[in-house]
Amino acid sequence: xxxxxxxPLIALYVExxxxxxxxxxxxxxxxxxxxxxEFAAEMRDSQAALKALRMDFVEEVVxxxxxAEVLNRVSMPRKQAAWPRYAIAAMLxxxxxxxxxxxxxxxxxLDVEPRAAVIAPPPVTPTSAPQHRVRSPRVTKHRxxxxxxxxxxxxxxxxxxxxxxxxxxxxx
Amino acid sequence: xxELVLLMEAGGVDARDEELGRLVKQAKAGxxxxxxxxxxxxxxxxxxxxxxxxxxxxxxxxxAAQQVxxxxxxxxxxxxxxxHFASWLYRITxxxxxxxxxxxxxxxxxxxxxxxxxxxxxxxxxxNEQRRMIYAALATLPERxxxxxxxxxxxGLTTSxxxxxxxxxxxxxxxxxxxxxxxxxxxxxxxxxxPQ
Numbered sequence: 001x002x003x004x005x006x007x008p009l010i011a012l013y014v015e016x017x018x019x020x021x022x023x024x025x026x027x028x029x030x031x032x033x034x035x036x037x038e039f040a041a042e043m044r045d046s047q048a049a050l051k052a053l054r055m056d057f058v059e060e061v062v063x064x065x066x067x068a069e070v071l072n073r074v075s076m077p078r079k080q081a082a083w084p085r086y087a088i089a090a091m092l093x094x095x096x097x098x099x100x101x102x103x104x105x106x107x108x109x110l111d112v113e114p115r116a117a118v119i120a121p122p123p124v125t126p127t128s129a130p131q132h133r134v135r136s137p138r139v140t141k142h143r144x145x146x147x148x149x150x151x152x153x154x155x156x157x158x159x160x161x162x163x164x165x166x167x168x169x170x171x172x
Numbered sequence: 173x174x175e176l177v178l179l180m181e182a183g184g185v186d187a188r189d190e191e192l193g194r195l196v197k198q199a200k201a202g203x204x205x206x207x208x209x210x211x212x213x214x215x216x217x218x219x220x221x222x223x224x225x226x227x228x229x230x231x232x233x234x235x236a237a238q239q240v241x242x243x244x245x246x247x248x249x250x251x252x253x254x255x256h257f258a259s260w261l262y263r264i265t266x267x268x269x270x271x272x273x274x275x276x277x278x279x280x281x282x283x284x285x286x287x288x289x290x291x292x293x294x295x296x297x298x299x300n301e302q303r304r305m306i307y308a309a310l311a312t313l314p315e316r317x318x319x320x321x322x323x324x325x326x327x328g329l330t331t332s333x334x335x336x337x338x339x340x341x342x343x344x345x346x347x348x349x350x351x352x353x354x355x356x357x358x359x360x361x362x363x364x365x366x367p368q
Contacts, residue, residue, distance in 0.1 A: 011353040012346065017324075017331060039357075046357040049302045050325050056220060056303075058230075063215045066234050070241040071208060 003036050010036060014043045192257070200248050207248075211241055217258065217327070218265050224322045225269040227311045232272060239268045262327070263337045266319050273315060309359035313352050320345050321352035 006029055012018045013026045030037050152165035192213070198206035215237065222236035223229075243264050251257060310318050316338070323334040324345075335345040 007354055008347070008350040011350040011357070015325070015353075017346065017349065042361055043353065043357050046306075046360040047325065047353065049306050049360060050321070050353075050356060053224065053303060053306055053326055054328070056223070058216070058219055058223070062230070062234065063212075063219065066215060066219060066237045066241070067208060067211050069234075069238050070211060070245070071204065073238070073242060074207070074245050075204070 003033060003039075006033075006036055007039060010040050011043055014040055014047060196248065196251050196257075199245075200251075207245065210244070214258070214261055218261060221262065221265045221322065221327060222269050224307075224310065224326055225266065225319060226272065228307045236265065236268045236272060240264045243268075259333060259337055262323065262329070263339075266323075266337060270315055270319070305360060305363050306356065308363075309356040312359060313355060316340075317348045317352040317355070320348040321356070324349050325353075 006026065009018065009022060009026050010030075013023055016023075018026065030040060149166045149168045152167055154163035154165060156163070192210070195206045195209050195213075199210060218240050219233055219237045222233040222240075226232040226236060240261065244261065310322070313321070319338060320334055323329045323337060324331060329337070331342055331346055331349065334349070335342045338345060340348075
């Protein structure tokens with residue numbers, strides 16, 4: 001290995017940045033090479049000068065300026081962030097107002113009178129395994145006037161299924 | 173932000189970190205006094221690193237430090253208060269300074285660096301000629317070499333810490349540190365041998 005190749009190693013050696021094995025190789029070379037010893041001495045000098053910059057200081061007023069600016073900018077977004085909330089609140093209020101207007105507006109009159117639709121119940125056909133076993137019809141008699149039809153309520157096993165049947169006085 | 177978690181996990185937990193954890197917890201809850209206490213604790217690290225990476229330009233360094241602390245504030249909710257985050261701050265500082273430098277101009281040439289050395293600071297020439305010369309030498313380095321040597325030799329971090337902060341392998345960073353030292357030595361030697 002020639003001296004030029006030792007320079008990068010010496011640059012690390014002077015700051016003890018080399019592993020022991022490489023450091024011993026450098027030490028052996030330095031013992032027999034005056035040029036590299038001079039290089040190492042210069043390297044130590046320049047490193048000492050470099051490390052002297054560790055003593056640099058910055059006046060407290062500079063730190064205060066930095067802190068003041070940071071704290072000021074950190075607190076600013078909170079003030080700015082308030083307007084979207086006001087905008088959303090305003091939109092909600094407007095929506096509620098429109099809804100209220102629609103609810104309080106008089107309902108439009110219907111031209112067509114509502115008609116009651118009577119749908120005949122499906123015929124009950126007993127099967128071997130009925131899904132809903134139909135009990136014998138239980139007739140509930142409401143206060144029926146002569147002209148009014150009877151209401152027949154058919155209850156199945158399923159409590160969710162109740163069949164209502166409107167029949168006239170003749171049982172039709 | 174995954175990098176942040178990795179960096180935080182890499183750090184140890186000591187009494188100082190515990191106190192920091194308490195401050196971070198309070199800052200997360202909106203306690204501005206706690207956040208300011210964090211700034212006080214790390215302002216020197218951030219500002220001086222920025223100053224060294226930004227060729228001793230104090231205004232740029234202040235700007236960089238502000239950006240770093242604003243990023244810290246934005247990331248507070250993601251910080252694990254029980255972990256050390258000095259490495260994370262170094263990394264953000266390095267990134268902010270790198271972006272600022274790239275937005276402006278590359279490293280100074282040797283001739284330009286000489287002008288910086290002559291113009292920098294208000295200190296007396298006799299006392300601080302060497303410091304200015306070193307700053308001038310740092311200004312000539314490529315960005316990554318300068319970052320590596322600043323973190324290793326001025327901030328006193330280990331090579332592995334520098335590698336973690338820079339997102340490079342230890343071998344690469346060691347090479348960058350070595351190159352930087354050789355170049356600084358060369359710069360200093362030339363300046364010292366130059367006839368006045």
